[in-house]
Each structure stands twice: as structure tokens, then as C-alpha cells.
Amino acid sequence: MTDKRVNSMHLPRVILIDLDDTIVDDTGSLRQCWVEVCEQAAANLNGVTPDQLFAAVDARRDWFWSDPARHREGRLQLRETTVRIVQVALADLGFESPALARDIGESYHDLRDERLALFPGAIETLAALQRQGVRLAMLTNGAAKPQRAKIQRFDIERYFDCIVVEGEFGAGKPDPRVYEYALDTLGVRPEEAWCIGDNLDWDVGAPMKLGVYGIWHDPLKTGLPADSTVKPDRIVHSLSELVAD
């Protein structure tokens, strides 16, 4: 990507950027990882098919993550949470085996970590924005250790003037303090900033309430859900659209 493609006339002073599923493709491999892990694990479960194990885990995952309070607590200790979810799913199938639950949960996360990848064009976009003088803040929910490990692994700290990790900051999106802290740190008013991410509530709706321009990252091109109460100012399918003509 060349500087020529960046139209700085249309760029703000500051952009608040989400990490998971915005810079790194975090959940793109999720289903396939579960399929593979269930395939292996079902061999140790008499009379249970991989599909049955997958369905049991999927149902318990849906239930667990659908509640905001459970989500908040669970994401700060992700591996333990997954192990607990698997343990309950195994119990649903008639198996009481904490050891197997741990084995499945850990294998799943190891596989997810292995397949984690940057979205195409993400680094080039961060670099282009930086060259154009746009200051960047990363706002990421989750525990300090895994989030910092991703930042280090993909060597992206260099593009950010401010990084807010929920586990370090003590609050996560959509708490207004997160956005306000980043805006204060970079010395701009909300109207001078954009916020972009894949979570409609955390990355778009909450910052828009403060006056920030909200951009929804929709990499799978699923489109805005019909019942969405959040109406983004803009929708992109890739970060690189921010710097395209």
C-alpha cells in the first residue's frame, strides 16, 4: 500500500481500534477447532459421536456466553471458563471427568492460539494511518496475559500511542471509562475520534453515545442484524477500507 492511497482529508485525529476480530482473526477458526477437538475426544467417550459432543459443548457455550455478567467474568479467565463449560457438557452426556474436560479445553485453546492470524492488510493499514499522523489507541477486552501475548506475537505495539487492556485497566468495553481514558490520554474530544471493531455494542454503540464516530467491522459480510439497536455511522469489511480512496 502506498501513501498515495491514503486520503488524510477524511481521516480523524485519533482512531480507537479493537484487537480480536478486527486486527487479528480470532474466531474465524473457532468452529473448525471445536470440530477437530471433539473428533479426537469422542474416541474416549463410549457411545458418544463427535457430533453429539460438539452439540453438547455448543449448547453450553451459547448458554454461558449469552449473559453479560458471566461473559465479563469468564473472559478474564478464558481457559478455565472453557474447561468448566466442557465439564458441564460432558455431564450432560453422562460423563463425570474433570481430567477429560481439562484435556479438551486446553487442546481447544492450544489449537485456537496456533491458528490465530492477522487479517490481510491489517498491519499495512496501521502503518499507513500512523504515517498519516493519525494517533491510534487499542481497546481490548480480556485478561492481560493472553491479550499482551497477542500484541507481542504480532509485533503491533509500535503502532499504538495508547493500549487499554481490560485485565490491566480494571474495566472493559462498554464501560464509558475505557473510551474516555483513551481520548483523555491522546488529548482529543470524542468528535475528533473514530472507534472501530466487530462488536456492535462495545466498539460502535457505546462510543457513539459519547460522540465518537462508530465504525462496525463486519469481516464476514454478515450485514447488520435486522434487530440491531446500534446503527453504525459506517460499516467496513476490512480495516484497509479506512485508508482506501
Ligand SMILES: [Mg+2]
Ligand atoms: Mg473484537
